[in-house]
Amino acid sequence: MTDHILDPTPAPAPAPPSGLFEAERSAEIVAASFAGTADERLRQVLGALVRHTHAFVKEVGLTTEEWAAGVRFLTETGRTCDDTRQEFIMLSDVLGVSMLVETLNNPADGRFTESTVEGPFHLVDSPPRALGDSIDEAGQGGEPCLVTGRVMDADGHPVAGARVDVWQADADGFYDVQRPGEVPDRNLRGLFTADDDGRFRFRTIVPNCYPIPTDGPVGRLLRATGRHANRAAHLHIEVSAPGIRTLTTHLFVDGSRYLDSDAVFGVKESLIRAFTRVDDPARAAEHGLPNPFRHVDFPVTVRRDTEP
Known part of the structure; x- marks a missing residue:
């Protein structure tokens, strides 16, 4: 017994985990294949993706036919994307993933204006406009409205020269890109520069609620699950400036339909405002x-880069 304990011969190294596939260890086997990934964050994300995806397949007992249908659905989703439409963003939106990512990455902490999704209709080249200008170039109806606001930091200091990018649907619930040739290009869009006191203002019309596009795979998904495709009436507002974290948010019309069942889960109570007559x-x-006209005031509180 003593001779065996004192035997200097080293024990054999444990065998490396087998890469041969086994359903019981599927996630472990596949995740191990990414062990050599140099980027630590990529390795973490891929490992979690594999674990959760394999757990999902096992939980629902996914059939071969269902897997193939899912692949076809995602393939068609990609083919539906173009320069003015992003079907994958809409898919993320209707699953609530977009709002979750946006909210987790931009905590309001009771101090800052809450964020929401950018949506599929944002354009990077909104037309620059002077403070007080109208963004309604089509003039095809809708209640006239004055929007005012002020960009401040959490200490109440104004953010002079902040860029305020706005875009919205018209009184019929359409964006300009959905009505090419019918309305002027870049209608109901504008890029404003706040004054030295952080204030901005512009003229527009009260936006209407509208359905997200339903002629693609996301629309079929909503119909198959008995969900409507409508968004509560809102304006999109994106605020940026040197030294602050860009904020993407919405201004929702109080009393609008679908506030409590927005198709992309974008409504937060703090962003609902009365459009006063x-x-x-x-x-x-x-x-x-x-x-008469409508007026809404929307103060915006943004996070400085120095904020944690």
Whole structure:
């Protein structure tokens, strides 16, 4: 017994895990194949993706036919994307993934304006406009509206010269890119520069609720699950400036339909505002609006880069 304990011969090294496939160890085997990934974050993400995907397949007992149908669905989703439509973003939106990622990465902490999804209709080249300009170039109806606001940091200091990018649907629930040839290019879009006090203002019309496009695979998914495709009425607002973290948010119309069942889960209570009716001819003339008109004020609090 003593001789055996003192035997200097080293024990054989344990055999490396087999790469041969086994259903019981499928996630472990596949995740191990990424062990040599130099990028630690990529290795972490791929490992988690494999674990959760394999767990999903096992939990639902995915059939070969269902797997093939899923591949076809994703393939068609990719083919539906073009320069003005991003079907994969819409898929992420209707599954609530976009809102979850946006919210986790931009915590409001009760101090900052809450963020929401950018959506599939944002364009990177909104037309620059002067403060007070109208973004409604089509003039095809809708209640005239004045939007005002002020960009500040958490300490109440104004963010002078902040860029305020806005875009919205029209009174019929369409974006300009959905009506090419019918409305002016870049209608109901504008890029404004806040003044030295962080204030901005522009004229527009009260937006209407609208359905996201349903002529593609995402639309079929909604119909198959008995869900509607409608978004509550809102304006998109994206605020950026040197030294602050870009904020993408919405301004929702109080009283709009679908506030509690928005198709992309984009509504947060703090972003709902009353569009107050103003009956004041002098004030309407001051802003170049017909009387009466609607007014909404939307202060925006942004996070400085120095904030944790």
